[in-house]
Amino acid sequence: MTDIPHGLIKGVVLSRYDWTDHLFSLFVEAPIETYQAGQFTKLALPDGNGGWVRRAYSIVNNPKQAEGHQQMEFLIIADDNGELSPRLQSLNSGDEIFVGKEAAGFMTMNEVPKSVDDLWLLSTGTAIGPFISILETPLLDIRFKNIVLVHAVRTESELIYQERIQLLLNRYEKRFHYVPIISREHVTGTLCGRIPSLLLNGEIENYAKCQLNKADSFLYLCGNPSMVKDTASTLNELGFEKHLRKKAGQFSSENYW
Ligand SMILES: Cc1cc2nc3c(=O)[nH]c(=O)nc-3n(C[C@H](O)[C@H](O)[C@H](O)COP(=O)(O)OP(=O)(O)OC[C@H]3O[C@@H](n4cnc5c(N)ncnc54)[C@H](O)[C@@H]3O)c2cc1C
Ligand SMILES: NC(=O)c1ccc[n+]([C@@H]2O[C@H](COP(=O)([O-])OP(=O)(O)OC[C@H]3O[C@@H](n4cnc5c(N)ncnc54)[C@H](OP(=O)(O)O)[C@@H]3O)[C@@H](O)[C@H]2O)c1
Numbered sequence: 001m002t003d004i005p006h007g008l009i010k011g012v013v014l015s016r017y018d019w020t021d022h023l024f025s026l027f028v029e030a031p032i033e034t035y036q037a038g039q040f041t042k043l044a045l046p047d048g049n050g051g052w053v054r055r056a057y058s059i060v061n062n063p064k065q066a067e068g069h070q071q072m073e074f075l076i077i078a079d080d081n082g083e084l085s086p087r088l089q090s091l092n093s094g095d096e097i098f099v100g101k102e103a104a105g106f107m108t109m110n111e112v113p114k115s116v117d118d119l120w121l122l123s124t125g126t127a128i129g130p131f132i133s134i135l136e137t138p139l140l141d142i143r144f145k146n147i148v149l150v151h152a153v154r155t156e157s158e159l160i161y162q163e164r165i166q167l168l169l170n171r172y173e174k175r176f177h178y179v180p181i182i183s184r185e186h187v188t189g190t191l192c193g194r195i196p197s198l199l200l201n202g203e204i205e206n207y208a209k210c211q212l213n214k215a216d217s218f219l220y221l222c223g224n225p226s227m228v229k230d231t232a233s234t235l236n237e238l239g240f241e242k243h244l245r246k247k248a249g250q251f252s253s254e255n256y257w
Contacts, residue, residue, distance in 0.1 A: 004098060005052055008044050013095040014071065020157050023126070024089055025060070026074045028097055034069050035103030036110065037062050037133040038220075042100030043074065045087055052098070053084045059103065060129040062136035072099075075129040075160075107220055107254045109134060109143075113243075117216040118146040122195055122231060125153060127223030127256060132161060141172050145216075148208045152181040152195050152227070159190070177208035195227055196234040214239060219251040228253045 004010065011030025018024045032041060044054035057076060063069035078089040091097060107130055112119065121131040128151045134140070135149065149168075153159055159180050168176050180190040181198060191198055191207055198204045205211055212219075219235065221228045232242065232253065241249035 005044075007100055007102070008042065008052070008054070008098040009101045011097050011099045013091045013093055013097055015093050016089075016091060019160050022078045022080075022089075023158060023160070024076055024078070026076060026088055026091065026097075027071070028074065028099060029071050030097070030099040031070055031101075032072075032099055033102050035059060035063055036108040037137050038108040038130045039103040039105040039133075040130070041072075041103040042098075043084070043088060044098040044100075045084065047083075053087075054098075054100075055084045058105075058127070058130040058133070060132050062133050062138075064138055065136070073129075075126045077126050105130075105254065107222060107252070109137065109140070111243075111252065112218050113248055116218040117144060118148070118210065118212075118218070119144045120148045120150070120212065120217055120219040122150045122219060122221045123152065124195070124223030124227045125158065125256075127254075128161065130222060130254075131220070132164060135168050135176075136164075141175060144175065146175055146177065146210045147172060148177045148179060148204075148210055150179040150181065150195060150204060150208075152183065152223075154182070154184045156182055156185055156187045156190070177210050179204055179207050194230075196230040199231065199234050200237070212238070212240075214250055217250060218243070221251060221253040223256050225255040225257060228255055 011028050014027040040056045040058040042054045043057050044052050047053045057074045060073040060075050078085045182190050221231050243249035243252045
């Protein structure tokens with residue numbers, strides 16, 4: 001086999017769990033460096049022509065979990081036309097996989113200004129993964145007065161992690177507000193539509209029973225780049241500004257493609 005490129009290390013697939021036809025969790029063990037909740041690393045496979053195909057994937061579990069940081073969960077959607085994701089979906093327990101030794105990314109709690117009381121985590125699709133990692137951080141409940149998790153998906157079948165969300169509701173009690181949004185079905189008890197319009201008309205705040213405000217709120221937007229772009233414009237319209245290290249604002253984002 002081709003030499004392993006610099007930065008990648010060999011790991012093994014522990015198991016795969018299929019949520020839907022296209023959505024799955026891949027559990028991987030690899031001796032990677034420690035990381036911060038919310039970060040991503042690379043998954044890679046040889047391409048069969050002497051090269052490698054590698055892509056970024058967020059780590060779903062918290063690095064402080066009992067199993068340790070080297071057992072990782074990745075939540076992945078297989079794109080039928082994609083080069084790597086369908087191959088990842090065909091992996092099984094015991095298969096070889098290559099993983100970036102060092103995780104990266106700035107969507108972490110260190111980047112959130114200390115003055116923030118209310119943390120808003122807005123995701124589409126698989127981007128709920130890094131937010132689960134963040135939410136499972138020990139002692140996070142002490143830091144924030146309110147934490148709102150928004151998960152926007154196409155169909156009800158993609159509203160996953162219900163058991164973990166129930167555990168978070170038990171742990172954070174009234175501080176934690178979960179807002180499920182479905183865009184292509186009407187399902188009682190969930191919001192219908194897309195994040196930007198549901199922010200603009202106040203439905204997300206009403207559902208969460210929590211108000212956004214410039215002084216206390218900080219938002220992370222993660223997932224589909226057009227959601228991130230449209231939500232950023234909506235937030236600008238509502239008077240919020242992008243957060244920069246040089247100039248404090250109220251929101252920051254990570255695009256998945
Ligand atoms: C920071 C970060 C974190 C991420 N985390 C996750 C995660 O947790 N889970 C997750 O599922 N994804 C995540 N992603 C996305 C992931 O990295 C991959 O982009 C995704 O899995 C698609 O990879 P692929 O190789 O299957 O598709 P690709 O081969 O990259 O193709 C993607 C699309 O582009 C089209 N395409 C490719 N090449 C061409 C071409 N030459 N001309 C025209 N069209 C083309 C394909 O048809 C396909 O529809 C993340 C991305 C980033 C940047
Ligand atoms: N989900 C699947 O079953 C499936 C199957 C095969 C391939 N894929 C591919 O996998 C990738 C990810 O799919 P995904 O379903 O996880 O994520 P997605 O396509 O990003 O959809 C997730 C949610 O984001 C919403 N959204 C899209 N654009 C938006 C915008 N500009 N502003 C606000 N919200 C927006 C979608 O609403 P709308 O429904 O209104 O678009 C949906 O509710 C896509 O490339 C997709 O083509 C998905």
